[in-house]
Amino acid sequence: MADTAGTVGPGGAVGAGGTAADGAGTPATPLRKASWRHIGPGIVVAATGVGAGDLVATLIAGSKFGYTLLWAAVIGCLVKISLAEAAGRWHLATGRTLFDGWRSLGSWTTVYFAGYVVVWGFVYGAAAMSSSALPLGALFPDVMDLKLWAVACGLVGLVFVWFNRYAVFEKVMTVLVGVMFVVTVYLAVRVTPHLGDAFAGLVPVLPDGSLIYTLGLIGGVGGTITLAAYGYWVNAKGWKDAGWMKVMRLDNRVAYLTTGIFVVAMLFVGAELLHSSGVALAKGDKGLLDLGTVLEDRYGATTAKVFLIGFFATSFTSLIGVWHGVSLMFADFVAHYRPSLVPSGTPRERSLPFRAYLLWLTFPPIALLFLNQPFGLVIVYGVIGAFFMPFLALTLVWLLNSSRTPREWRNGWLSNGMLATAGLLFIVLCVQQVRELPW
Known part of the structure; x- marks a missing residue:
């Protein structure tokens, strides 16, 4: 969803021959041809971002308004394509991580991120484990208590991410996405959708009482901190420079097309069945x-x-995706302040901060499962979490329009329009979410 020029000049440029050039004009990195065989990080970020709660929100929108809000789901996917593309473009165009970019904007970004990952990780860990446990408890009733299922899911996620590199993690995520895809499409076909009504739902209208549901569909599905993790997964895949830009863009678009199919399928189920x-x-x-x-x-x-x-696949992909992606972000955060904890040449996935955050996501939240989320912590979590998506969208606008990004890969009018729209949308959703907290 970017409209930057397809050729690059000096300072990381692509010449007429299709190669990235260094400052002296010497060919350095050829632009790789976009190929389906490279697809991977986008599937990971899309699957991680779509959780069980997102699918419920889509179902409820379908149950209340039928197909009327289908257009909002489509716009939501375009917004996420723009955000993930911008994060990936920053990593590839600059050779710097997103946290490195945030840090260049001032110390306030570090304070916010540090508070966010600590509180958010604590509460999200419990939520992700509970979500993964629910379908297992329904599939295997009377086997064990739901809290024990939740603990088991958290421990399995910990062990899996702890001992596996990105390549294995991506393959498992892809298999689980395949399960999600087959199940959601099967359900959509099973309920026999009225395609005429569905096409009519592509025309933007706002029925009475639908504004919040509309904003939720546009901003909610697939919209989490994992969008920021996309650039880290791009690097983990081995895509390190602007030569991979076309590949990254194809990867991102395919991923959010898949997400769009999930959302549309669940909206069909909500409209027809409920x-x-x-x-x-x-x-x-x-x-x-x-x-x-x-x-x-x-x-x-x-x-x-x-x-x-399918419910379990949806929930568990979110769990292991966060366990892996946000731990990578935390390891990068620590590497900027305590480089000795992430020695040069040590894979991020084997570093002490990565594994420390994995433990943070798993064990303190297990205690939280048995405390049923203390009231004050839920308030703090809600406030900090609500501000993250506006923070991501608006800082990407800042970074990708500044001299921090090579001129050839800065935002064009379309990218700026989409990111600014996303930022404003998420500010509205942020205010709404804060208002709805149980003060």
Whole structure:
């Protein structure tokens, strides 16, 4: 979703021959041809960003307004493409990480990020484990308590990320995304959508009482700190310079096209299965258990079990994606202040800060599972978390329009328009989210 020039000049430029050139004009890095075989980091970021709560929000929007808000889901995917592309472009064009860019904007970014990853990680760890446990508890009733399922999911995620490099992590994520894709498309076909009504939903309209649901569809699905982690996964894949720009853009677009299919499929299910029958779902992850019950009543136990498997894949990809991606970001954060803790040449995934944050995401939240999230911590988590997406969108606008980015890879009018729109949207959602906190 970028509109930067396809050729680059001095200082990291691409000449007429399609190679990146150094400051002396010597060919340095050829632009790789965009190929499907390179796809990977985008699938990881899209799968991590789409959690069970996002799918519930989409289902509820479909159950309340039918296909009317389909256009908002499409715009939401375009917004995420723009944000992830901008993060990936910063990493490839500058050779610097996103945290390095934030740090160049002033010490306030470091203070915010430090507070964010500590509090957010503590509360998110408990939420991710609980979300992954819900479908397992439904698939295997009476095996063990739901909290124990949650602990097991957290420990499995810890062990998996601790002992595996990015290549294995990407392959497992891709398999789980395949499960999510097959299940959601199967459900969408199973409920027999009315395609005429669906196409009509591409026309932007706002029914009475739909504003918050519309903003949620545009800004919520796939919109988390993992968008910022995309550049780190791009580097982990081995894409280190502007020569990979075309590959990164293809990867990103395919990923969010896949996300769009998830969202549209769940909107179809909400519109056909819930809207017509007037069924209401519980908010949050438990709403998907309600949907499982509706599916079993309508289509039988097999369809319900298939859905629960997809529910687990959706939740567990978010868990291990955060365990890996945000730990990479934390390791980079520490490397800027305590380089001795991340020695040169040591893979980030083997560094002490990476593994320390993995432990932080796992063990303190286990205690939180049994405390049912203390009231004050939920307030702090909500406030800090609500500000992250505006922070990401607006700092990317700042970085990609400044001399920190080589001129040839700075934002054009389209990128600026999309990022500015995203920033304003997320500010509105931030205010709404803060207002809805249980003060």
